[in-house]
Amino acid sequence: MWLIDSSIGRKVVMSVTGMALILFLTFHMAMNCVALFSEDGYRAICEFLGANWYALVGTVGLAALMVIHFIYAFWLSWQNYKARGSSRYAVTERPKTVEWSSQNMLVIGIIVCIGLFIHLINFWSKMQLVEIMGDKPADGVDLIRNTFSKWYFALVYLVWLFFIWLHLTHGFWSAIQTVGWSSKVWHKRWKVIGNVCITLLILGFASVLVLYFGKSLMA
């Protein structure tokens, strides 16, 4: 099976799962931003998704994507580590055109994963999980307000968002390059498009956080 036993195939799995995760984050961000304008609107979205069958199918699919991306990340990194050989250079210098993040995707990914766990405990375990168990879920707006009124959570989430930004500003064009939709000209275009889209994505998430942290200071 070429998605397992060829290097390009393995990269395609990385790329497709990564792109799907970006797509999910885009929807997630759009829904969060509703809270900027209308708390009732945000409650309605929480209720609409809840633990309905489509939300559950989505959650399982998402978890599968994450697990595949994660397993392949370690598998590829291990193969690459071996391909590098046992002796290391004494002197190395990163060329200007090489992004730092591109050479540290695994480390950045692991940090993203840690953030993800904190996030699942903070929100998912109190909302969808509770509902699956048959109880009444916590109010989404209350959760946001409580979580981001604590400065340490606000800080941890900002750092987390920064690492997602690092992962995805490289990941975006890398995913497109991997499936071959690139050329000399389009490489430059994709990089600009990626940087703009990912920065907007992260700013969207950050704005909700900053707004609620600000509100907690006023209160």
Added chain:
Amino acid sequence: MDKTISFTLKVWRQRSPKEKGCFKSYQMKDIPTDTSFLEMLDILNEDLINKGEEPIVFDHDCREGICGMCSLYVNGHPHGPATGATTCQLYMRRFKDGDTITVEPWRSAGFPVIRDLMVDRSAFDKIMQAGGYTSINVGGVPDANAIPISKEKADLAMDAASCIGCGACVAACKNGSAMLFVSAKVSQLALLPQGQVEAARRAKSMLHKMDELGFGNCTNTRACEAECPKCVSISNIARLNREFIAAKLKD
């Protein structure tokens, strides 16, 4: 009078593939700055021979940037700090008096050290043998312009064909991937009508050979492109990905 510089040369010495290597320092005195890097090593070797020591083993042949034999990882860069140039095209004027210059072999599992700075790059030959050629009968020389090829395509094919198979891309890559080399060799043919007949088979077999020989998975760091003495572009890697994925989807 020529300008001259004196510097410390830290060179990787390793007697055989199995033995452990280590760095040895040599003091270089009054080397004219218009000496090439390889000539500088010749001067050192002559000195070592006169003293009855073992000379440093390093690869070289044409010394004009076309054969791809020279290697050397100089101060953290394959082919040294210059861009778009091979080690044989590197001159001592790039360095300053009092510098310490560190010279290492290509380090990658696919390129085991033979001795000192010389590595075994025959893996590239095996990849070429797996499909880096055309085996169709293209007939006699056709009339000019009988098969129109756009200037754009011809340029891209020529740029890909400028790869000299030196292996700097592998040496630069933290994943030990040979994708830039393989993609250049696939692209130079895939872009032209003569190469298109076997394009799918070629992409598959060259890539499988590359994987089989233990080169890594490309994660698009772009270090290869930055260090390639012929400035081969990673857009070739995108083309190889495209060709390979299309071939696999058709199967």
